[in-house]
Amino acid sequence: MTGYSFTTPVWEGGKWVVPAIAEVKAAPRANGPEGRPRDAPAQWEKVDWRAQEAALNAYPQFITTIDGADLHFLHVRSAQPDATPLMLLHGWPGSVVEFLDMIGPLTDPAAHGGDPADAFHLVIPSLPGYGFSGPLTETGWTDGRTAAALAGLMDRLGYDRYGVQGGDVGAFIAPLIGRAAPDRVIGVHVNALVTFPSGDPAEMAALTEAERGRLTAMTEWQQRSGAYMQLQGTRPQTIAHALTDSPAGLLAWIVEKFQEWTDPAAALPEDAVDRDRILADVSIYWFTATAGSAAHTYYERFNDPSSWAPKERSGTPTGVAVFTTDISIRPFADKVNNVVHWSEFTRGGHFAALEVPGILTADVRDFFGALRTGGVGGAEGAGAPERAQR
Secondary structure, X not given: OEEOOOOOOOEEOOEEOOOOOXXXXXXXOOOOOOOOOOOHHHHHHHOOHHHHHHHHHOOOEEEEEEOOEEEEEEEEOOOOOOOEEEEEEOOOOOOHHHHHXXXXXXXXXXXXXXXXXXXXXXXXXXXXXXXXXXXXXXXXXXXXXXXHHHHHHHHHOOOOOEEEEEEOXXXXXXXXXHHHOOOOEEEEEEEOOOOOOOOOHHHHHOOOHHHHHHHHHXXXXXXXXXXXXXXXXXXHXXXXXXXXXXXXXXXXXXXXXXXXXXXXXXXOHHHHOOHHHHHXXXXXXXXXOOHHHHHHHHHHHHOOHHHHOOOOOOOOEEEEEEOOOOOOOHHHHHHHOEEEEEEEXXXXXXXXXXXXXXXXXXXXXXXXXXXXXXXXXXXXXXXXXXXXXX
């Protein structure tokens, strides 16, 4: 493994210069409010990239090679020697910057009003094909292969027992790590978990009104908002050329998701997530030319039979955090996961680590703390009661 820090090559005259970003002329649109992302290119050119770069470089980073692919990761150890090792997994269109505001509270809870017993040693990888891990150079990187590589990283770092947390794509991969290394993964915590019905009429009939509402929301999302997923899952190379050639196009492709998926109480994406943090996320995709490679992972997921094959119920204790835009349905989740912790929140959306890092941090502490003290069911446990909304 080699040490790693990032510095942008596009720095001129004392400010960060974004190459060739044209103004995006926004007419009234059917898929979002007028003006988005009309002013985003101008804001991108003004962002203090050096501050974002310093925030990343404040933590130890490394690159290693696993299964033929480069894997970048932050490795932040707590001062507490008995801290719990924990891997944090981002999603799409995310990156390691998602977790910057959670690192301090998780590694040093005492300094943030918490219990030192809740400390974690953190491993935060850039998923293969994303960000600083660089573009993948071969096909076949399914979610299962990614899970095996990440389990291999924890093995390489010497962690015999550890937890995994993930959102969005990370919520697909984290449970697979639990399945790949059930004797080593103490628990899996997820948010933005996508759940699927089994087709059992009795299962559907037993859904609560709220669960039926989420199922309806999922159907409407697929019909009205899932075009990006279909394109990335069926024609990733087409969108790769567009997103790698045009910074304005990449910006619009990603910022739209922050517009649609953040807490609906926020009128604009930057009302939910710090604007410079959003633009730092976009910048990482641009600087590393990984928008196409990340899109291709959707193609792998779409075309991997094991992704959609029926699965036996995992024995790994699983915690699920549900935020305002999530469509997680507990009976569906229970079918394939050993759900022992279920929390629902009235604040925060799809990008919980960026929108409400304190709430997500607290839920991660609650879940793993209960596992540590025996407060929730073990491998064959029956599922804990639903938590109160916060």
